[in-house]
Amino acid sequence: MNGTPLNGMNVPDAHAHGAPGENDRVFRLWNVRDPSCPAPENCFFSAGIHPWDAGKYDLAAFAPLFDSPRCLAIGECGLDRTSDAALPLQMKVFEAQIAESVRRGKPLVIHCVRCFPELLRLKSKLDADAPAWVIHGFRGTKRKAFDLLDAGCTLSFGAGLLRDAGNMEYFAEIPPDRILIETDESPELFEQIFAEAAAMRLLSPAEFAALVRANFRRIFRHDPV
Numbered sequence: 001m002n003g004t005p006l007n008g009m010n011v012p013d014a015h016a017h018g019a020p021g022e023n024d025r026v027f028r029l030w031n032v033r034d035p036s037c038p039a040p041e042n043c044f045f046s047a048g049i050h051p052w053d054a055g056k057y058d059l060a061a062f063a064p065l066f067d068s069p070r071c072l073a074i075g076e077c078g079l080d081r082t083s084d085a086a087l088p089l090q091m092k093v094f095e096a097q098i099a100e101s102v103r104r105g106k107p108l109v110i111h112c113v114r115c116f117p118e119l120l121r122l123k124s125k126l127d128a129d130a131p132a133w134v135i136h137g138f139r140g141t142k143r144k145a146f147d148l149l150d151a152g153c154t155l156s157f158g159a160g161l162l163r164d165a166g167n168m169e170y171f172a173e174i175p176p177d178r179i180l181i182e183t184d185e186s187p188e189l190f191e192q193i194f195a196e197a198a199a200m201r202l203l204s205p206a207e208f209a210a211l212v213r214a215n216f217r218r219i220f221r222h223d224p225v
């Protein structure tokens, strides 16, 4: 990757969909949404019931995936007001995954759309030393960002930084130990997201890479090398 913003640095992508391509040298936490998929080999992943799939799968079917040492997080899971699944059912499925996260000591990767008050209420019931909550693909207002940060959440930023940079100037104010970056559905955008995020923080690529990597290692208890 010489000549790119990454320049050979190991920077983790905290949430990605798809599967590793042959030339993909970025460390990614791949998302597994279907429990009938075998645990991906040679890569690390998160697994869980997406709020759009509430009622579609039994959480017990995910146990073999959760058991894998390559499963670094439960999720993506959460709440979504735009989903066809009824909110009470989504709540039930999400709460079961919160319990799974606590029981297994694995952090949560969270998808939340227009349900932040509900999310904060659930978070407030947990001990401060419960596994981390990573709000994936965050792109809300500064107020929302800081409500989540105050509640102890980590924010993972993706393509929203490229599209909405003007509305996300607060990105520079987020505590450095609460930031991750991710590509979600667009793994090919990793270098652009990384470069934009580093520039918004006024950090060199090496400094920003070190920050993201340290956060990933602490939250997911795995060194992304």
Ligand SMILES: [Zn+2]
Binding pocket: 015, 017, 031, 076, 184, 185
């Ligand atoms: Zn996703």
